[in-house]
Amino acid sequence: MYLDELHLLNFKNYQEANVRFSPSVNVLVGKNGSGKTNLLDAIYSLSFTKSAFASSDAQCIMIGQPFFMIKGKFNKAGKFYELMSSVQTGTKKTFREEGADYQKLSDHIGKYPVVLIAPDDVELVRESSEARRKFFDSIISQLDKTYLEALMQYNQALKQRNSLLRMFQERGTPDWLALESYDQILIRVGKLIYTRRFSFAEEFLPVFRKYFQYIVGEDEVTDLEYASELKDKSFEEGLIKNRQKDVMLQRTSFGIHRDDYLFTLGNGDLKKLGSQGQQKSFVIALKLAQFEIVQRAKGFKPILLLDDIFDKLDDFRIAKLLELMKSELGQLFITDARPDRTGELLRSIQVPAFVFSVNKGDVTPVNNSVSS
Template sequence: MHLKSLSLINFKNISEAEFEFSADVNCFLGLNGEGKTNILDGIHYLSLTKSYFNHRDNQNIKFEEPFFVVQGVFQKDEDELNIYCGMKAGEKKTFKKNKKNYTKLADHVGLLPVVMISPNDTSLILDGSEVRRKFIDSIISQFDKEYLQKLMAYNKVLQQRNALLKQFAERGAFQEDMLEVMDMQIGPLGDWVHTRRQEFLDEFIPVFNQFYGDLSNGKEEVSLVYQSQLTEGSLESLLVANRMKDRSANYTTQGIHKDDLVFTIKDHPLKKFGSQGQQKSYLIALKLATHAYTKEKKGFAPILLLDDIFDKLDDTRIDYLLGMIKEGKLGQTFITDTSTEKVPSILKRLDINFNAFEIENGAIKNQLA
């Protein structure tokens, strides 16, 4: 599977741009703030129906313009897929495959998988548990439609349960029987999602450990641990046991929406004790494991987006990544870099087929290769 062409209109800082791509490697080169990352984000949009960086769709419309359009042509086996995303200010976005509208955006997720490695990935280490839950969910959802459906159903009932608890507090009347009905709905959903997350991580963690070991030459011991309240029992039993606690808090204190991933190095929190280099290796290992795991499940390589990471990596990690590209393990790859010479010279030396575009003010200034 690969992206053959991309068209962007009024997307972020890009007025209009069209690209024809190599099935191997494509580079967007130029100074910071010129629009390189926005091109990668357009590709991400066509894969996952949303921006990697900004989940409020209307904020991706170019300033003072009334709409945006992102359109791409993908080759998948013998099929050519034309994917269209458009949005007018103040309206919902439209998503189409071969000119036919999707009724549910969830139906598109997983068709054209993509993995992004970006400086923003530090949020996985530095931010709260919600970011890490989304990381798990985004991987599983690319190959398991039922997981996405169950997760969406859980979140809907959770929202209703929290609204009910808040309503009880406002009215000063606690109706336990109403919570019991809701707990019977949310309990099996939470148990199912928890089991699926655990099954996924049982398979994923060894893949992650292998990549981290390769990146660090086996110098450090790291761990990735799934933390969940549901290891103590079924969700329904937890909700019953904590009903008075929920009543006092006015929200649901137990459930899969509290799950987390714990990152450690030498049995200490990576956030506090990991060096910058160790944290980079950890994040790259997470993303390469995501790519490899998704490739195994889907039967083809996801598109890989490498956003401005080469000037932040040492030569050992750069050589490791480019070695995987040369061996064909990573499939179609898109790279951004501030130097117009560094990455192209390395790719030429390694005899890797590539296209290169110099980007300035949201437009192609030169096609360098």
């Protein structure tokens, strides 16, 4: 699968852009703030129906404009498919495939997979459990529609249960029967989510370890463990035991929404003991494992988006990543503020690439390939 064409209107700093890409390596060069990352975000949005960096669609509309539109033409197995995403201020998002609107955006997830590696990904190690849950949920959701539906049902029931708990606090009288109706939903779909997360972690771990060892070039012991309260206690028991506590806290204090993924290096916590280089290598290995797992399930390679990746790695890790680019990966998009560096790196592995100059929202193809 690859992205053949991309058209933007009023998306972030792009008033209008029309670009045709190579099915292999595409390099976006330009100064910081020119719009390179925004271009990757537009591609990401066509895959996941939402931005990777903005918390709301409204934040993606160009300042002073009433709407944005992203249109892309993808090639899958020799057949072209056109996707379109459009948001107008004050109205519902429109998302179309081949001119037909999706009734549920969730139906689109996983059909045109991309993997994004960005500088802030190291926050997967450093931030709270929520970031790690979202990472793994996004992968599983691309592979398993039942899981995605269960996750959406769980989050909706959790939101409603927490609202009910706040109402109890205001009234001073809990309605246990009303609470039970939401508990039953959480229990039913929560068990499914727990089981799928557990099995996926077992599938993911050996693939991740393979890439980590490849990138660091050393026999370092790494581990990734799925941690859940449901390992030691049934969902029913946990919810009932914590009811009074939930009323006092005004939120649900037991369940799979509190799950975490523990990252270890050697015998300790990666966040505390790992160097910056080890943490970066760990995160890149996570993303490359995501790439392989999705490829296995879909039967084709996802699009790989590398945002400013060479600026964050040492020469050894760059060399290992370049080896993968040459042999294992499909369509790539690489951003870099230093075109000379990217050109030299790609020439070193004799990989032809199409170069685009990005300047304040304008995208211009550069005539010659960096490998020539």
